Amino acid sequence: xxxxxxxxxxxxxxxxxxxxxxxxxxxxxxxxxxxxxxxxxxxxxxxxxxxxxxxxxxxxxxxxxxxxxxxxxxxxxxxxxxxxxxxxxxxxxxxxxxxxxxxxxxxxxxxxxxxxxxxxxxxxxxxxxxxxxxxxxxxxxxxxxxxxxxxxxxxxxxxxxxxxxxxxxxxxxxxxxxxxxxxxxxxxxxxxxxxxxxxxxxxxxxxxxxxxxxxxxxxxxxxxxxxxxxxxxxxxxxxxxxxxxxxxxxxxxxxxxxxxxxxxxxxxxxxxxxxxxxxxxxxxxxxxxxxxxxxxxxxxxxxxxxxxxxxxxxxxxxxxxxxxxxxxxxxxxxxxxxxxxxxxxxxxxxxxxxxxxxxxxxxxxxxxxxxxxxxxxxxxxxxxxxxxxxxxxxxxxxxxxxxxxxxxxxxxxxxxxxxxxxxxxxxxxxxxxxxxxxxxxxxxxxxxxxxxxxxxxxxxxxxxxxxxxxxxxxxxxxxxxxxxxxxxxxxxxxxxxxxxxxxxxxxxxxxxxxxxxxxxxxxxxxxxxxxxxxxxxxxxxxxxxxxxxxxxxxxxxxxxxxxxxxxxxxxxxxxxxxxxxxxxxxxxxxxxxxxxxxxxxxxxxxxxxxxxxxxxxxxxxxxxxxxxxxxxxxxxxxxxxxxxxxxxxxxxxxxxxxxxxxxxxxxxxxxxxxxxxxxxxxxxxxxxxxxxxxxxxxxxxxxxxxxxxxxxxxxxxxxxxxxxxxxxxx
Ligand code: ADP
Ligand code: MG
Numbered sequence: 001x002x003x004x005x006x007x008x009x010x011x012x013x014x015x016x017x018x019x020x021x022x023x024x025x026x027x028x029x030x031x032x033x034x035x036x037x038x039x040x041x042x043x044x045x046x047x048x049x050x051x052x053x054x055x056x057x058x059x060x061x062x063x064x065x066x067x068x069x070x071x072x073x074x075x076x077x078x079x080x081x082x083x084x085x086x087x088x089x090x091x092x093x094x095x096x097x098x099x100x101x102x103x104x105x106x107x108x109x110x111x112x113x114x115x116x117x118x119x120x121x122x123x124x125x126x127x128x129x130x131x132x133x134x135x136x137x138x139x140x141x142x143x144x145x146x147x148x149x150x151x152x153x154x155x156x157x158x159x160x161x162x163x164x165x166x167x168x169x170x171x172x173x174x175x176x177x178x179x180x181x182x183x184x185x186x187x188x189x190x191x192x193x194x195x196x197x198x199x200x201x202x203x204x205x206x207x208x209x210x211x212x213x214x215x216x217x218x219x220x221x222x223x224x225x226x227x228x229x230x231x232x233x234x235x236x237x238x239x240x241x242x243x244x245x246x247x248x249x250x251x252x253x254x255x256x257x258x259x260x261x262x263x264x265x266x267x268x269x270x271x272x273x274x275x276x277x278x279x280x281x282x283x284x285x286x287x288x289x290x291x292x293x294x295x296x297x298x299x300x301x302x303x304x305x306x307x308x309x310x311x312x313x314x315x316x317x318x319x320x321x322x323x324x325x326x327x328x329x330x331x332x333x334x335x336x337x338x339x340x341x342x343x344x345x346x347x348x349x350x351x352x353x354x355x356x357x358x359x360x361x362x363x364x365x366x367x368x369x370x371x372x373x374x375x376x377x378x379x380x381x382x383x384x385x386x387x388x389x390x391x392x393x394x395x396x397x398x399x400x401x402x403x404x405x406x407x408x409x410x411x412x413x414x415x416x417x418x419x420x421x422x423x424x425x426x427x428x429x430x431x432x433x434x435x436x437x438x439x440x441x442x443x444x445x446x447x448x449x450x451x452x453x454x455x456x457x458x459x460x461x462x463x464x465x466x467x468x469x470x471x472x473x474x475x476x477x478x479x480x481x482x483x484x485x486x487x488x489x490x491x492x493x494x495x496x497x498x499x500x501x502x503x504x505x506x507x508x509x510x511x512x513x514x515x516x517x518x519x520x521x522x523x524x525x526x527x528x529x530x531x532x533x534x535x536x537x538x539x540x541x542x543x544x545x546x547x548x549x550x551x552x553x554x555x556x557x558x559x560x561x562x563x564x565x566x567x568x569x570x571x572x573x574x575x576x577x578x579x580x581x582x583x584x585x586x587x588x589x590x591x592x593x594x595x596x597x598x599x600x601x602x603x604x605x606x607x608x609x610x611x612x613x614x615x616x617x618x619x620x621x622x623x624x625x626x627x628x629x630x631x632x633x634x635x636x637x638x639x640x641x642x643x644x645x646x647x648x649x650x651x652x653x654x655x656x657x658x659x660x661x662x663x664x665x666x667x668x669x670x671x672x673x674x675x676x677x678x679x680x681x682x683x684x685x686x687x688x689x690x691x692x693x694x695x696x697x698x699x700x701x702x703x704x705x706x707x708x709x710x711x712x713x714x715x716x717x718x719x720x721x722x723x724x725x726x727x728x729x730x
Contacts, residue, residue, distance in 0.1 A: 024272060033278040035083070037076055037157040045075035058153050061189070069121030076157060077106055077119035080164040088119060090127050090149040091165040093180040093482060095135045095592045099310050100170075102129055103163055124166060126150045135595065136178050137588030147172050152181060155307045158277055161318075167307055176585050180484035181303070183580050187491040188302055190578040191348065194498035198375070199350050201505070201515060202368040208351040211491050212471075214299025215309050216283075218340035218479050219316065220292050220328040221263060223729045226721040227326040231615075232607050236600075237330035237395070237480070240608045240699070241616075243707040244336035245724035249289050257286050260730045263293065266323040270295070273315050279308040289337035290727040299345060299471075302491070306483045309342075313480075329480040332398035334723060335703075339399035340479035341406075344486055347471035348372065348494075358470030370425065371501075371519060374526045376472060377412060379497035380465060381530035383489065383574065384410040385554035385565035387465070388476070390489035394600035396478030397559045406464030406476040408557050409548045411535035413463035419536065425520070426527045462539035492580040499577070501526070560688035563593050594688035598678075601691045601699075605675055608699055609668050615719040616706050617661055623713045624657050657712055660705040667705070671698040 024031075033040075042051050050071040057064045064072070080088065089101040108118040127149045136147075148171055155167040170179035177183050188211050195209030227233050232240040259267065267284050274281040280298040287294050295312070299305065313329060320327040332339035348356040356372040359365070380387060388410050392400065400408045414422065464476035477486045501522055508518035532551040537544060549555045556562050565571060566586050575581040581589070631647040631654070638646060678690035710718060 023268070028275050031272075032275045035159045035276045036278040037079055038278065041079050042075070045079045047071060047075075050075065054153070061154070064125065064151075064153060066121055066125070069125045071121070073119045073121045073124040076124065076164065077117065080157075080159060081106065081117060083159055085159045085162050085164045087162065088123075088164040088166065090129065090151075090168040092149050092168045092170040093310060093484065094170060094178065095137075095180070095589065096596070097480060097482070099314065100129075101163070101165065124151055127168075129170075135592040136172070137591035137595075147178055152185065152303070154185070155304055156278070158311075160277070160311070160314075176582070176588065180306075180482050180488070183488045183585075184303060184306065184484040184491075186580045187488045187495065187578065190495035190580060191491040191498070194495040194502070194578075195348050195356070195372075196350075197502045198371060198498045199354075199356065199368070201371075201519065202364055203350070203352055203354070206350045206352055209356070210349050210351070211302040211487070212299050212345075212347045212349060213302040213305035213483060213487060214296065214345035214471075215305065215477075215483055216294055216296040216341075216343040216345070217309065217312060217316075218287055218292060218294045218342065220289070220333050220340065221266065221320060221325045221730065222291065222328060222333075222726055224321070224324045224326050226726055226729060229721050230726070231611060232604075233326070233328070233333070235607045236604045237328060238333045238398070238604075239335070239723075239726070240604060240611065241703050241706040241710075242335065242720070242723045242726070243710045245722065245727060248337045248723070248727065259284070259286060259293075262323065262325075262730055266320060266325055267293070267295070269322065270316060270319045273319055274312060277308075277311060277315070279312055281312075287338065287340075289334070291730060292338065292340065299347075302346075302487050306487065309483055331393075331396045331478040331480060334727065336723075337727070341399065341475060342477045342479050342481060342483065344474040344477045344483055345468070345471050346474055346487070346490065355470050357467070357472065367516065367519060370421070370523060373418070373467070374422070374523050374530075375497045375501050376494055377414075377533060378501075378526040378530040379490075379493040380410065380412050381533035382497070382570065383493040384533060385556070385562070385568070386489050386493065386571050386574075387474075387486070388554055388556075389562045389565040390486045391474075391476045391478060391481065392559045392562045393478060393481065394559060394597045395480055396476075399478060400476060406462070407539045407544065409539070409545065409553055409555050410464050410476065410533075411539065411544075411548065411553065412533045413466035413536050414534055415467060415536065418467055419534065422527050422531075422534075426524055426531075463535070464539065488580060492575060492578045495578050496574045558689070558692050560594055560597055560685060560692050563590050563685075566590050566593075591684050594684040597688045598684070598691050601695055602675065605671055605695050605699055608702060609672060611720075612664050612668050612702055612706060616709060617664060619717050619719050620657055620661050620709050620713055622717055624654055624661075626714070627654050627657075653712060657709065660709050660712075663705045664702055664709075667698050667702045671695060671702065674698060 037045075039055065042054060046054065050068055053068045054064065054072055056062070057068075077088075085106075087103040087105050089103045091099055091101050094100045104123075106117045106119050107115040110116040129147060129149055149168040150171070152167045152169055157164060157166045159165070167181070169177070169182040169185065171177055171182055177186075191211050192209050196206055199206040199209055222233065230239065232238065271281045271284070274297070280300065281295055282298050283294070283296040285294055286292070295316075297305075297308065297312075300308065316327045316329070329340070331341070347358075350356065354360075354365075354368075356368065357376070359369045388408065400406060464474070466473045466475065474486055474490065477483060504522050505515070505518045508521065509515055513521070532553065535544065535548075545555060554562075554565065567590060572583050572586060575586060576583070627650045631650050634647045634650075635643045637643070674690075674694040678687055678694065681687040681690055710722070
């Protein structure tokens with residue numbers, strides 16, 4: 001393959017053990033995108049007319065004709081085979097975690113007993129994977145047995161592990177979405193249309209508004225041998241037990257510290273793989289918890305960025321194994337230290353190169369900036385419960401609401417400057433306050449508020465949704481999530497709000513109000529109506545929970561109940577108006593969400609029960625028996641008074657252990673019974689609620705007692721690697 005790189009080994013001076021880090025001798029620009037069928041490859045491998053037809057279809061979001069598709073397929077196959085691929089697959093995002101693929105070889109019978117390499121437009125454009133094994137929330141039982149996958153021409157095909165992967169949507173025969181990509185594309189389309197409508201008040205030449213996404217992927221690395229010795233990590237992706245190690249993140253010595261060299265070798269390898277696949281990986285650093293790290297690319301158009309994030313997550317897993325690590329993408333792999341998120345940096349921009357959430361230099365530009373920011377504020381306010389539902393999962397539930405991550409309430413951070421501007425507009429809706437001030441950008445012509453530019457150093461790490469200078473950062477998204485879920489809800493909600501805004505402004509203008517006045521009147525109204533979402537204080541505080549409830553924000557903490565927000569009249573209407581989801585799709589997808597929640601907790605509960613009974617109790621019994629033996633011998637050797645004194649400590653331990661062991665035994669029994677009861681429930685929603693209310697709390701109690709035993713039992717016979725090993729070996 002033209003992509004084979006040569007490496008030169010460099011001693012990493014930062015390492016005491018001198019691990020070698022291999023630096024590629026080729027420059028990134030020489031291999032960037034070499035595994036992607038991008039425009040340059042299209043140009044090279046397609047006939048001129050085919051190339052032009054394909055590019056036109058991509059740019060104008062049009063369907064591709066069958067004859068063009070045949071020619072594209074031929075060229076694409078030739079490129080793929082030239083680059084070592086022998087198989088192809090439709091690559092899609094079902095409602096489970098991750099991605100799905102089914103590989104087929106590029107071979108057909110040649111009629112003479114041999115085979116020829118073949119790939120047709122028909123196979124490129126559309127396939128019918130056996131969809132019955134993918135979650136569909138009953139859609140496919142009610143309607144038609146088949147599901148289709150269809151090529152998303154807006155996302156380029158790529159080669160991964162010798163297979164040509166073709167990004168596709170996955171829908172039922174009757175057109176209902178069975179995946180994340182279909183509704184994401186619909187949401188992006190609706191925000192394009194609505195955004196363009198509003199952006200044209202300021203620049204009539206605007207033809208498209210694009211949604212951008214820059215995700216920041218957090219993850220943990222664990223040594224492979226230790227990982228293998230933890231059945232809970234292997235089966236559930238998190239530790240279901242484990243006492244905090246004496247040192248964890250108190251010293252804050254990991255964050256932005258020197259990256260350990262074995263980790264650096266992994267990161268470099270990963271970045272090269274990313275660059276070969278056209279993923280613009282840029283930033284890497286340590287995170288707050290020991291063995292926790294982050295990778296962030298340069299932001300891209302949301303659909304492509306999301307494909308790249310999904311691809312990254314599978315690459316990470318593969319590359320980590322090469323370095324004898326396992327990557328943990330779970331939101332809360334370890335108790336007592338920070339969990340992992342995936343901040344979604346999100347913005348809208350026009351095809352005229354304007355970032356719509358960035359302040360400009362003129363009054364008009366700043367009015368546009370305020371218009372878009374205030375519409376986002378209104379959408380996030382109205383749909384705060386839905387946005388929370390879009391990011392909650394059984395795994396992210398461990399992170400949300402805990403004291404290090406965003407709280408389980410969606411609020412919006414604006415920073416002092418933007419807050420002051422909005423306050424001022426609400427009091428006095430005149431565009432004078434958005435006046436130009438030389439090169440300094442947005443300025444307030446109000447004496448008491450002399451700030452100049454919107455400064456993104458004004459940060460609040462506790463906010464789940466923060467304005468950061470020229471974009472919003474949706475921080476509540478979980479590290480293992482498909483970002484599409486959050487991006488669908490956010491882009492659709494904002495599109496709907498922008499449409500409503502434009503309807504009102506158009507109406508006012510039609511009845512004679514000057515445009516700027518109409519805009520400002522509507523902005524003022526929205527600020528007043530939605531300012532309850534604005535909160536710049538400490539999102540972790542107890543007062544905020546009460547204050548948020550008083551403001552009418554959603555404060556629900558149970559994941560299965562949060563999903564109800566998808567089915568509120570308000571959500572169903574909003575998704576209907578924007579064409580993103582039908583009610584049927586929403587109902588079906590909620591079934592899947594509740595089912596997934598139940599299954600995740602069910603697996604964890606089983607693993608925990610097994611570990612408690614088969615690993616922990618036997619080890620505790622053995623140690624207890626050693627103590628008993630010791631006491632017995634003491635009693636034989638010493639006179640009774642003295643023996644009692646000498647054996648006192650052991651006796652106390654024996655009793656304490658007995659209490660924990662008895663508690664574990666009875667709690668496991670009760671947990672099994674709670675599961676049995678819950679499993680009898682037919683309704684997926686009620687079942688998930690039962691798991692949340694009756695199984696999860698018992699798991700926490702069992703863990704508590706196991707963690708106590710961990711501190712008592714002889715280290716030599718404790719059957720699982722401890723936190724101090726999992727978190728500090730690297
Ligand atoms: P942080 O300080 O929050 O870690 P970074 O500078 O590392 O922020 O950026 C995080 C991500 O935000 C990167 O992926 C970056 O490309 C992305 N980003 C920057 N500007 C925008 C924007 N206007 N829209 C969307 N994403 C953006
Ligand atoms: Mg950030």
